Amino acid sequence: xxxxKPEVTEPGSGRVAVRGADGGAHGSADRSADRPLRADARxxxxxxxxxxxxxxxxxxxxxxxxxxxxxxxxxxxxxxxHFPTRDDLVEALVRADVDQLAQLSxxxxxxxxxxxxxxxxxxxxxxxHAMAFRGLAxxxxxxxxxxxxxxxxxxxxxxxxxxxxxxxxxxxxxxPDASVQDTLNLAAAVAWLAERDDDPDAPxxxxxxxxxxxxxx
Amino acid sequence: xxxxKPEVTEPGSGRVAVRGADGGAHGSADRSADRPLRADARxxxxxxxxxxxxxxxxxxxxxxxxxxxxxxxxxxxxxxxHFPTRDDLVEALVRADVDQLAQLSxxxxxxxxxxxxxxxxxxxxxxxHAMAFRGLAxxxxxxxxxxxxxxxxxxxxxxxxxxxxxxxxxxxxxxPDASVQDTLNLAAAVAWLAERDDDPDAPxxxxxxxxxxxxxx
DNA sequence: GAATATACGGAGATCGCCTCCGTTTTGGCG
DNA sequence: CGCCAAAACGGAGGCGATCTCCGTATATTC
Numbered sequence: 001x002x003x004x005k006p007e008v009t010e011p012g013s014g015r016v017a018v019r020g021a022d023g024g025a026h027g028s029a030d031r032s033a034d035r036p037l038r039a040d041a042r043x044x045x046x047x048x049x050x051x052x053x054x055x056x057x058x059x060x061x062x063x064x065x066x067x068x069x070x071x072x073x074x075x076x077x078x079x080x081x082h083f084p085t086r087d088d089l090v091e092a093l094v095r096a097d098v099d100q101l102a103q104l105s106x107x108x109x110x111x112x113x114x115x116x117x118x119x120x121x122x123x124x125x126x127x128x129h130a131m132a133f134r135g136l137a138x139x140x141x142x143x144x145x146x147x148x149x150x151x152x153x154x155x156x157x158x159x160x161x162x163x164x165x166x167x168x169x170x171x172x173x174x175x176p177d178a179s180v181q182d183t184l185n186l187a188a189a190v191a192w193l194a195e196r197d198d199d200p201d202a203p204x205x206x207x208x209x210x211x212x213x214x215x216x217x
Numbered sequence: 218x219x220x221x222k223p224e225v226t227e228p229g230s231g232r233v234a235v236r237g238a239d240g241g242a243h244g245s246a247d248r249s250a251d252r253p254l255r256a257d258a259r260x261x262x263x264x265x266x267x268x269x270x271x272x273x274x275x276x277x278x279x280x281x282x283x284x285x286x287x288x289x290x291x292x293x294x295x296x297x298x299h300f301p302t303r304d305d306l307v308e309a310l311v312r313a314d315v316d317q318l319a320q321l322s323x324x325x326x327x328x329x330x331x332x333x334x335x336x337x338x339x340x341x342x343x344x345x346h347a348m349a350f351r352g353l354a355x356x357x358x359x360x361x362x363x364x365x366x367x368x369x370x371x372x373x374x375x376x377x378x379x380x381x382x383x384x385x386x387x388x389x390x391x392x393p394d395a396s397v398q399d400t401l402n403l404a405a406a407v408a409w410l411a412e413r414d415d416d417p418d419a420p421x422x423x424x425x426x427x428x429x430x431x432x433x434x
Numbered sequence: 435g436a437a438t439a440t441a442c443g444g445a446g447a448t449c450g451c452c453t454c455c456g457t458t459t460t461g462g463c464g
Numbered sequence: 465c466g467c468c469a470a471a472a473c474g475g476a477g478g479c480g481a482t483c484t485c486c487g488t489a490t491a492t493t494c
Contacts, residue, residue: 075474189406213430292443
């Protein structure tokens with residue numbers, strides 16, 4: 001989602017799906033048996049994702065969830081059953097992007113080539129993804145390491161980042177005192193800054209500024 | 218405020234004060250005549266600032282304004298009369314810090330010494346101030362150039378920054394393609410990252426990372 | 435010690451979050 | 465089929481936050 005078209009049909013369309021956040025304020029236990037969703041449930045889930053995509057794009061990740069439900073043509077209860085917290089919804093919207101970033105990381109580290117350029121390429125892709133909705137960068141940084149559902153996405157992203165970062169470090173193109181976390185955080189900060197700037201190459205420009213700081217002196 | 222003690226008595230205690238944000242959704246015209254506030258009004262204003270300081274410190278700049286009013290022992294109407302928007306309140310809380318930063322800028326540029334070190338000193342002070350409350354960095358960046366009341370604070374800060382930045386640039390210690398805005402924005406981003414990190418020298422560490430990127434290669 | 439401008443306060447309209455539970459739909463099975 | 469239990473739906477409603485409106489109270493002025 002997000003950058004890619006509103007791909008309504010989820011990867012595992014006929015399987016699993018809901019999975020309470022559990023880490024959050026919602027005490028409800030995990031739905032342990034993961035039987036396939038009923039037809040109407042699947043349909044509504046897709047509608048919700050589509051509506052959320054549209055609404056978040058217009059108003060940012062802080063948009064009203066009731067509005068999402070309204071625009072999806074379902075009741076509020078249905079929304080919260082599928083996505084117990086806002087983060088669950090964001091996570092679902094961002095999932096495809098996260099997987100794409102993981103793939104990109106694999107591609108870049110497999111191919112021979114400048115590890116430095118690869119790092120820049122990957123980070124720029126990350127920044128672009130993190131700018132899919134206003135407030136997303138914030139949500140990602142806030143979720144990192146807090147056990148939230150969105151945290152899964154953060155963790156996966158961090159793993160993907162680690163490969164590219166470590167390769168650059170091994171090639172002596174990254175200062176040793178800058179961790180993977182630092183790198184990712186600073187990239188998120190770039191997205192955070194660039195998201196309120198209509199200049200289309202603000203992301204690249206800012207990223208290059210901080211990236212120069214991350215190289216060894 | 219913020220870093221300094223809860224200095225309740227405002228600089229111009231007997232003069233001026235309210236000044237509707239005007240740029241916002243509040244259509245009411247400016248209170249043109251700036252006659253002194255009535256005694257009770259001045260007292261309530263001070264109580265509000267004190268309460269806001271405490272509440273924002275505990276819960277960040279997104280805290281409930283009703284709670285601020287409650288804790289100040291005044292009605293909601295009184296709060297909104299004094300500070301029509303949340304930003305007005307934040308601006309008032311931050312005012313003293315802004316002036317202090319302006320002073321620091323003057324001191325640093327007047328004194329002889331390494332312009333590079335001066336830049337770092339000033340930016341670090343800025344980062345510290347921007348971390349006074351959770352959410353402050355966000356509010357500042359959001360307000361910049363949006364005509365809001367908080368925008369005044371941003372502008373003053375930018376002026377203060379410009380002096381220090383331009384001096385560093387003149388000494389060839391800053392890359393030419395990094396503007397004052399960039400510098401300040403990146404420092405705000407550092408504050409934004411550091412505010413959810415309990416490591417007390419995260420600010421300095423992160424600032425040094427980005428500062429290295431801002432120097433000429 | 436009025437008179438008047440000024441300021442106060444809090445009830446209440448509106449909106450967003452989230453839950454609860456009566457109702458509806460679906461999918462399997464005889 | 466038609467029935468039934470499980471699954472899912474929906475929206476009313478409680479709660480808390482924002483912000484306004486206006487009757488009341490208080491300072492200042494003469």
